[in-house]
Amino acid sequence: MECAAKGSAGAGPCAPGRPSRRCGLCGAVAYCSPSHQMLHWNDHRDECARLQEQMRMADTLNDFPFTFSEEASLLRSGEQMTRCSLFMSKGLHQRGLWTSECSCGPTLASIGGLGIMNDWNLPSSLCPCTDPKNPISTPLSSWKDYYKWRSLPFHSPVALLLHWPLTIYHCLQLSFARNSSSEVSGKLHIHYLGPEKELLQLAVFGELRALFPGLQLYIEIVGPAVPQCRDGETICISNYAHCSEESCHCRSSERTNAVMLRLRKGYYHDRYTDIVKQDSNPHLIVAPNAGVAAYSSWLPTIELIKEMGVPAIFTDFCEEAAFLASRCISSVTGRPLSLPIQINPFRQPMAVEDSALYLPCYSNCFIFGM
Incomplete structure (x- = not known):
């Protein structure tokens, strides 16, 4: 967290330490001193009321059915719980698919083992390591729906990683609802832009096999964070991530329907021609945690x-x-969004540490589209 006036003209250097003087109206921004707060008001006044409304969403955004939700929400303050301590308390710190979930994990520059980590490090009763007992009868609309369908208890932490494939699932449901005439028969092509942390968690995309049974999924994963040495590589995910039980048949069984991931290094507008030479046009483009205005x-x-x-x-x-x-x-585009800003019901149920503002902040938190 930095002083909101940092870098403003005439502000001068900020006082040392974490800024603690928050705006008394919105509470979303903080300052290192009264003088910086006064100086920044001309910039902040236009956004203050909007941020105040967004701050009122905190309780709604932290409304999850999980027993660990209260612990995870404490991450916003950074005083009582951190990602590391949360995972340590569950015996998952720096293990398997959880390795990259906290700041002490490996960086994207060291992902030579990309796509290799395939273990939940949880017993089979706590993770979706095998086919679901029943097909989806009605579209899933919440984590509660998903956990009930997958017969998972609400103390299972797998939603902390499954927000990646479940967000894709929700995006597709929204897309189909907007265009009821669109038909997908047999194959589903998705272009997935700007991956970062999920490059170390690719095994969780195997859950799309359960969410879209009978469909062959092809996902082009495109972004500058893809390692150069993996550019053009295809990864076939024909199984679910494994549980910790050696006797579970998840370690030996493979299914015919697979999720095919192809990695592309670079920006989408630079790589698009290469992609369409080998791939049909996408049914949907998904850009998670995009930061469109920042880049x-x-x-x-x-x-x-x-x-x-x-x-x-x-x-x-x-x-x-x-x-x-x-x-x-x-x-x-010269026109408003075709899909207005809305809450993603499958956002990651763990608050982001060290966000720039005091606003409620979660990975894949809000969805919008063009």
């Missing part, structure tokens, strides 16, 4: 998506980031 490299990609006419759904960590992204997208 100018998104502008040519948005231009390309506009020309393609393919549904594209973005997510971001907080509502303000989604709001700023919507303005950026509209400035490029």
Whole structure:
């Protein structure tokens, strides 16, 4: 957390230490001193009321059915619980798929083992390591629905990783609802833009096999964080991530329907021509935690998506980031969002540490689309 006035003209250096003087109206921004707060008011006044409304969403956004939700929500203060201590308390710290979930884990620069980690390090009763008992009867609309369908207890922490495939599932449901005439028969092509942490958690995308039985899924994973040495590599996920029980048949069984992931290093607008040479046009583009307003490299990609006419759904960590992204997208397309900003029911149920604002902030928290 930094002083909101840092870098402002005439502000001067910030006082040492974590800024503790929060705006008395919105409570979303903090300052290192009264003078910096006064100096920043001309910039902050236009956003203050909007941030105040967003702060009121905190209780709604932390409304999860999990028994660990109260612990996870404490991460926002950073005083009583950290990601490391939460995973340590569950015996998952730096183990298997959980390795990259806290700041002491490996960086993307050291992912030579990309796609190798395939273990939940949980007993079979706590993770989805085998086929579901029953097919989905009605579309899943919440974590509660998913856990009930997968026969998982609410103390299972797997939602902390499964927000990646469940967000894709929800994006597809939204896309199908918007375009009821769209037909997908046999094969489903998704272009997935800007991966980062999930590159170390690719095994969880195997859950898409259960969510879309009978479909062959092809996902192009495109972004600058993809290692150069893995550019163009195809990864076939034909099984679920394993539980910790050696006798479980999840370690020996394979299914015919697989999720095919192809890795592409670079920006989507630079790699699109290469992709379509080998791949049919996508049914959907998904950009998780995109940060559209923060990176100018998104502008040519948005231009390309506009020309393609393919549904594209973005997510971001907080509502303000989604709001700023919507303005950026509209400035490029000349029209409002086709999918307005809304809460993602499958956001990660763990607050983000060290966010720039005091706003409620979760991975894949808000969804919006063009």
